[in-house]
Amino acid sequence: MGGTCVLMDPMSFVLKPLRWLSLISQYQATTSGGPNFAYKLCTEALLSHDDLELDLSSWSLAFVGSETVRKDTLVAFSEAAARYRFNKNALYPCYGLAEASLFVSGGFYSNDTTPHEHPEKFKTPEQVSCGKPANGIELIIVDPLTRQLCPPREVGEVWLSGSSISEGYFNKPKLNEQVFSAQLEDLQSESKFLRTGDYGYLSEGELYVVGRLKDMMIINGKNVYPEDIESCIDICPHQRTGLQGTSAFSCDIESDEKLIVVQEVGKNTQTTSIEKIKSDIKECIVGSFGVCPHEILIIKGRGLPRTSSGKIQRSKAKTMYLNGHFHSRQTVE
Numbered sequence: 001m002g003g004t005c006v007l008m009d010p011m012s013f014v015l016k017p018l019r020w021l022s023l024i025s026q027y028q029a030t031t032s033g034g035p036n037f038a039y040k041l042c043t044e045a046l047l048s049h050d051d052l053e054l055d056l057s058s059w060s061l062a063f064v065g066s067e068t069v070r071k072d073t074l075v076a077f078s079e080a081a082a083r084y085r086f087n088k089n090a091l092y093p094c095y096g097l098a099e100a101s102l103f104v105s106g107g108f109y110s111n112d113t114t115p116h117e118h119p120e121k122f123k124t125p126e127q128v129s130c131g132k133p134a135n136g137i138e139l140i141i142v143d144p145l146t147r148q149l150c151p152p153r154e155v156g157e158v159w160l161s162g163s164s165i166s167e168g169y170f171n172k173p174k175l176n177e178q179v180f181s182a183q184l185e186d187l188q189s190e191s192k193f194l195r196t197g198d199y200g201y202l203s204e205g206e207l208y209v210v211g212r213l214k215d216m217m218i219i220n221g222k223n224v225y226p227e228d229i230e231s232c233i234d235i236c237p238h239q240r241t242g243l244q245g246t247s248a249f250s251c252d253i254e255s256d257e258k259l260i261v262v263q264e265v266g267k268n269t270q271t272t273s274i275e276k277i278k279s280d281i282k283e284c285i286v287g288s289f290g291v292c293p294h295e296i297l298i299i300k301g302r303g304l305p306r307t308s309s310g311k312i313q314r315s316k317a318k319t320m321y322l323n324g325h326f327h328s329r330q331t332v333e
Contacts, residue, residue, distance in 0.1 A: 017041040018052070025054045025084075033063030033092070036070055037311060039077040046080040057085035061092055062209065067311070068209060069093040069128040072235050073107055086325035089268055095130040095209055099194055101164040107131025107141065129206040137162040139189060140184075141202050142230065142239035144213065147185035150201070155223075156162075157213055158200045159193035168196075199225070206254040217250035219291040226314060229261065229285060243277070244301045247317040251294075258294035261285070262317055264301045273325045274298045294303050297326045 006027055013020050013034075021042060024032055046052070063256060064074065077089035094106030133139040140149060141156040150156035159182060168176030182193045199210040208315060211225035218224070229248035244264035250257045265274075278296045286292055303326075305316040320326060 011139055013038070014041075014306075014308075014310035018046045018049070021046075021054055021056065021081075024059055025056060028055075028058040028060055031063075031085055031104050032059065032197070033061070033065065035066040035309075035311060036064060036068060036073050038309075039064060040073050043073070043077045043080045050141045052084065054084040056081055057087070059086060059128060060090050062086075062090045063092045063094050063111075065094045065096060065106075065130075066233070068211060071126045072231075074128065085251070093128050093130050095198075095200075095207055097198075099166045099168070099196075100137070100160055100162075103134055103135055103164075104160060105131045105133045105207065118210050127204075128209040128211055130206050131207065131271075133207070134164075136164060139202075139207060140193070140194075141200060142182075142184065142193075147182070149184065150186065153201050153203050154208055155199055155201045156265045158196040158198045158207070158209070160196060161191040161193045172206040181282075196265075215249075217259060218257055219250065219289075220292055222289070224259070224291055229259070229289070232284055232288050233261070233263070233281055236280065245306075245312050246306050247312050247314050247315055249318040249321075251318065251322065253294060258322060259285075259291060260294050260295050260297070260318075262299060262304060262321065264299055266301050297321075299326055 004027065005025055006029065008020060008023060017038070020032070020038070022032070023029070031327050074091050074093075079092065082088070088108065089108060090281075091109040092106055094103065096102045096104045096106075106147045109128065110133075138161040140159050141154070142148065142159050143150055144157040166180070168180045179195050180192070183191075184193075197213045199213055199216060201208050201210070211227045215226050216223060217226065226248040230246045233243070233246050233248075244266060246264070247262045249260055251260055258296065261280060263277065265277065269277075277298060281296050282293055303314040305320065308311060
């Protein structure tokens with residue numbers, strides 16, 4: 001009985017991602033995990049070192065959550081960590097939120113399993129399953145406008161019901177009525193549901209999370225999700241060494257919703273290549289989504305706002321854009 005829990009300051013990880021893997025190796029941890037971007041940072045760090053003394057063979061549950069999980073990230077990390085005895089079958093994409101006492105669904109990932117392409121889009125990053133709901137959780141996908149159930153593989157809002165769902169936020173009765181007491185329009189279920197604000201779909205009983213309801217963009221009549229734009233740029237065939245963080249969001253410009261992309265580049269990027277980078281990004285977005293970005297801004301590395309754990313703050317980046325903190329003709333020196 002009993003066990004050992006090792007805590008790590010998020011900023012220590014951001015400054016040196018390999019510290020996380022070193023602690024797993026040192027303590028022979030069995031369970032640990034983080035967001036998609038954490039595995040991406042570790043992959044980059046592993047590939048830049050050849051003399052690491054790591055043993056990740058004890059790591060049997062490597063959960064991946066908190067943000068959209070990408071196939072390319074999981075595959076790249078598995079390959080980079082394999083030399084340190086990491087078992088790719090330990091990867092465990094999952095979905096949860098505080099209002100549901102955290103865990104909602106999850107399942108072990110297999111590289112042999114073909115992730116789904118997004119049912120609403122063409123040539124977008126493949127979706128990774130977040131597994132089946134935990135026991136005691138009722139998970140349904142609902143059209144947020146009609147409040148009717150969506151059929152399998154149709155994108156809608158994720159609604160939850162169950163004993164682990166919170167009764168509401170402290171001293172916020174009006175918000176609680178909207179968020180925690182949702183019911184289907186046709187009363188197909190007498191249950192009251194938590195509206196998660198997340199977009200997703202079900203296929204063969206497994207959950208695929210697409211993005212946040214409030215983040216969805218409608219560009220020229222097409223539903224576009226910022227996570228998909230950012231991931232597309234990250235895996236774009238034209239991607240060149242030196243690209244760093246990306247933030248995509250929409251703004252109302254001249255009464256139309258327009259797509260804005262802010263792209264960080266490394267300090268060694270030649271100023272003469274900035275227009276080429278913009279052109280490549282535009283080609284990727286147009287080719288994958290059929291929409292054209294209104295503006296692509298190239299800024300210095302670490303110029304985007306981030307949380308203490310290193311996650312890019314998209315809404316804050318949008319505010320900075322609207323306040324003129326980014327400049328379309330900014331050079332990188």
